[in-house]
Amino acid sequence: xxxKKLFCSFFAITLLINICVAQKAKHTFALGDSxxxxxxxxxxxxxxxxxxxxxxxAYWRARMKMAKAMGLNTIGTYVFWNAEEPEEGKFDFxxxxxxxxxxxxxxxxxxxxVLRPSPYACAEWEFGGYPWWLLKDKxxxxxxxxxxxxxxxxxxxxxxxxxxxxxxxxxGGNILMVxxxxxxxxxxxxxxxxxxxxxxxxxxxxxxLLFTCDxxxxxxxxxxxxxxxxxxxxxxxxxxxxxxxxxxxxxxPYYIAEWYPxxxxxxxxxxxxxxxxxxxxxxxxxxxxxxxxxLYMFHGGTTRxxxxxxxxxxxxxxxxxxxxxxxxxxxDEAGNATAKFYKFRSVIEKHxxxxxxxxxxxxxxxxxxxxxxxxxxxSALFSNLGKPVIxxxxxxFEDLNQGYGFVLYRTTLKSAVNGLLKIKQLRDYxxxxxxxxxxxxxxxxxxxxxxxxTSTEPNTVLDILVExxxxxxxxxxxxxxxxxxxxxxTLNNDELTGxxxxxxxxxxxTGFKYAANKDxxxxxxALYKGSFTLTKTGDTFLDLHGFGKGFVFLNGHNLGxxxxxxxxxxxxxxxxxxxxxxxxxxxxxxxxxxxKTIKALDHPVLNEGVKQ
Numbered sequence: 001x002x003x004k005k006l007f008c009s010f011f012a013i014t015l016l017i018n019i020c021v022a023q024k025a026k027h028t029f030a031l032g033d034s035x036x037x038x039x040x041x042x043x044x045x046x047x048x049x050x051x052x053x054x055x056x057x058a059y060w061r062a063r064m065k066m067a068k069a070m071g072l073n074t075i076g077t078y079v080f081w082n083a084e085e086p087e088e089g090k091f092d093f094x095x096x097x098x099x100x101x102x103x104x105x106x107x108x109x110x111x112x113x114v115l116r117p118s119p120y121a122c123a124e125w126e127f128g129g130y131p132w133w134l135l136k137d138k139x140x141x142x143x144x145x146x147x148x149x150x151x152x153x154x155x156x157x158x159x160x161x162x163x164x165x166x167x168x169x170x171x172g173g174n175i176l177m178v179x180x181x182x183x184x185x186x187x188x189x190x191x192x193x194x195x196x197x198x199x200x201x202x203x204x205x206x207x208x209l210l211f212t213c214d215x216x217x218x219x220x221x222x223x224x225x226x227x228x229x230x231x232x233x234x235x236x237x238x239x240x241x242x243x244x245x246x247x248x249x250x251x252x253p254y255y256i257a258e259w260y261p262x263x264x265x266x267x268x269x270x271x272x273x274x275x276x277x278x279x280x281x282x283x284x285x286x287x288x289x290x291x292x293x294x295l296y297m298f299h300g301g302t303t304r305x306x307x308x309x310x311x312x313x314x315x316x317x318x319x320x321x322x323x324x325x326x327x328x329x330x331x332d333e334a335g336n337a338t339a340k341f342y343k344f345r346s347v348i349e350k351h352x353x354x355x356x357x358x359x360x361x362x363x364x365x366x367x368x369x370x371x372x373x374x375x376x377x378x379s380a381l382f383s384n385l386g387k388p389v390i391x392x393x394x395x396x397f398e399d400l401n402q403g404y405g406f407v408l409y410r411t412t413l414k415s416a417v418n419g420l421l422k423i424k425q426l427r428d429y430x431x432x433x434x435x436x437x438x439x440x441x442x443x444x445x446x447x448x449x450x451x452x453x454t455s456t457e458p459n460t461v462l463d464i465l466v467e468x469x470x471x472x473x474x475x476x477x478x479x480x481x482x483x484x485x486x487x488x489x490t491l492n493n494d495e496l497t498g499x500x501x502x503x504x505x506x507x508x509x510t511g512f513k514y515a516a517n518k519d520x521x522x523x524x525x526a527l528y529k530g531s532f533t534l535t536k537t538g539d540t541f542l543d544l545h546g547f548g549k550g551f552v553f554l555n556g557h558n559l560g561x562x563x564x565x566x567x568x569x570x571x572x573x574x575x576x577x578x579x580x581x582x583x584x585x586x587x588x589x590x591x592x593x594x595x596k597t598i599k600a601l602d603h604p605v606l607n608e609g610v611k612q
Contacts, residue, residue: 029169029176029209031228034252035290036176044290045176045255046348047074047114048298051123052102053083054325055301057095058576059335060102062362063299064109066331069361070341071348074176075106076257076294079117081156082131083307086403088152091159100163107167107174114257114294116179117160119153121473124264124321126307127481128473132403135482142479143184145193154200161204170208177209179257183232185214185222187478194224213257216243223247230257232296235282237289256286258296261340262328266311266319268445271567271607273328276340280347287351295344299335300327302572305558306404306506306551309473310428318428318444320470322568323560324606333572333604334539336364366575368538370600373585375530377514381408381504381590382436382463382524384512388500395501396427397468397483405505406590407484409464411498416458419492422450427483428469429549431525431590435461438523441591444469453491462496464489465525465590509553509586517596525550525590530598532585537578540600541570547598548591555583564591569605 027039035042048067055063067075083097093100103113120143121129130142131152140148167173180197198210213230214222216239223229229247234240235256244254261279263272286293303325310320326333330341341361349358385408389400394409423430428444432451440451468483489496514529542552544562552559552571555578559571587598 026172027169031209031251031253034254036253036255036292038176044287044351045074045112045114045292045294046072046287047076047292047294048072048330049076049078049258049294049296050299051078051080051301052099053080053096053307054303055096055299055335056574056576057098059574060105061109062365063331063335064106064111065359065362066335066337066341067111067298068109069337069359070298070330070345071352071358072111072298074112074114074294076114076296077102077116078121078123078125078129079115079119079160080121080123080125080129080307081119082125082127082129084160085131085156088131088133089155093163099160100167103164103167103173103175111174112169113167113175114177114179115164115175116182117157117164118179118182119156120182122182122309123473124309124325125303125473126309126404127471128309128478132398132471135398136401138398138482143187145190145196150196150200154203157200157204161206165205165207168206168208177211177228178206179213180210180224180227181212181222183214183218183222184212185218185220186474187476189221191224194222198224198227211255211257219243219247228253228255230255232256232258233260235259235286237286237291240286240291241289254289254291256291256293259283259286259293261295261330261344262297262300264300264325264327265322265567265606267322267563268565269319269567271326271328276343279340280343283344284347284350287347295330297325297327297329299331300325300329300333302333302560304560306468306470306561308470308561310470311474312472312477313475317447318472320428320445323562323571324568324604326604326606333606334365334367334574337361366538367602368536368540368600369602370532370534370540373530373532373598373600375528375585375587375595375598376517377529378517378595379512379514379527379529380524381465381526385502388502390500392497392499393495394485394489394499396486400484400501400503402503402505404468405503405507406465406467407504408502409466409485409489410500410502411462411489411496413456413460413462413491413496414458416456416460417491418454418456419452420450421453421462422490423464423485424449424487424490425485426466427486429467431465433461433463433465433524436463436524467590506551506558506588508556509588519594523591523593525588526593528587528589528595530585531582533582534578534580537575537580539575540573540578540602541604542573542598542600543570543605544598545569546592547587547595548589550588550590552588553586555579566609567607569608570601572604573600
């Protein structure tokens, strides 16, 4: 008996040692002339992009299993600085921001990771991933050699390195390589700035392979000599190899860092689709050529809260993106396989080593419908103003120390006046009220910044409720991203002064005073609260038909924005954010009133006709 116990103890200790050694086993990952080399053997990366902040934490592992089932061996992922450091010096690597746990789960599921912490990400994410508080100093210039910017950038990467450098492949983890900057050639061409990026990452503990990525025409501006230049948006094998050879001393490996089998949606436009058969053919051609690839996106998920970005160019107007980041990806917003998924799986199976079989595709996630959720109380925004900030001239969000949400600007028109009211540099969406009655809506998308007002009386109260509709995440206007009323308000060319500013960041909906819901025809912004009881949970899709423009909180989670103009008409609710028993919901609507009920569907509505 004693010998048996000793043998069992010895076996258990040996097993534990072997597990620990396996978990800490170090690999080599290097650049061959034409392929990546893992422990000296060729490795073709078949990767898919996913972002931990866009996927409910409870579903991270499930999404990884979907990746394995399609045939992926790698996950590509951005890290968003503004999620990890929401306030200056206050880092949050918990919950849905726990990027290290996301990477560890990928390892447990047998997946490598290509890390893209830039810190500029683009990604249809607010301010391209930069924290809003950088804009409090209007002289600071992001994405530059500005010492003030570089100091914040350095401090962030040092903290991120503590989280992620232990997970590098050379340290026994599964992070194969790390991207510095992101599509920098679309912005500038300062090689000294790029090299500063490299030095910061090295100091942060990111040893091993570093790389850049750019579109074909932008690569000469955005690559860093001596480091692998990956290409975005090119899937012709000959063109890919020619480009990378040109900027990498005539050698590979050949990596398409972003290949687009789908696209994002913007408010007021149709839901994007790509041709799945044509995409599958292109994927087959790339894999047959031995080129490594990252599908952007494999699974998009949802941009929660106020974190959607916006596009704007010198020729195209401001265009904010939707909360749904479905992307027409192989795995849809709610984590289910699409027809595109199965076509890609069939292609990848053709290129697997002999004898290797893919795991079965996980079953479709259960969905439920929830009928007749009663919104039995409401809270008028104008009845919850709190203490204002008072200034002679309107202050932008950043000068008010506010990043997201809304600011109500109020002044009094002492004399009766008719004329043109103009907001210079409105960012981004304003509803205008005279003595509490809405008289106009101004939308930056439509280049609206003025309205003719008539029949005012002496001492008329002018209210302008301004919403940050998403900071620009790409292009030349990235550095011009302060929000709210950023310059001045004029009436008949005379500047209006004497402003009270009421802040509504909506980090939470607690603290508002509610009363019983009642019929009202006043078009004033309000919060509508209700509860509902469930005996079972499942994924569901909140139906916003009949509502105007706003956001929804469920059990403390900000589900994201809605807007009647579409194409998105539902908000995805994961089962993990519901609970058996009583659930609490708050809906904010700035355009329409009198809401008494709301419901949830068992399917999404992401492509309903645009209603301007």
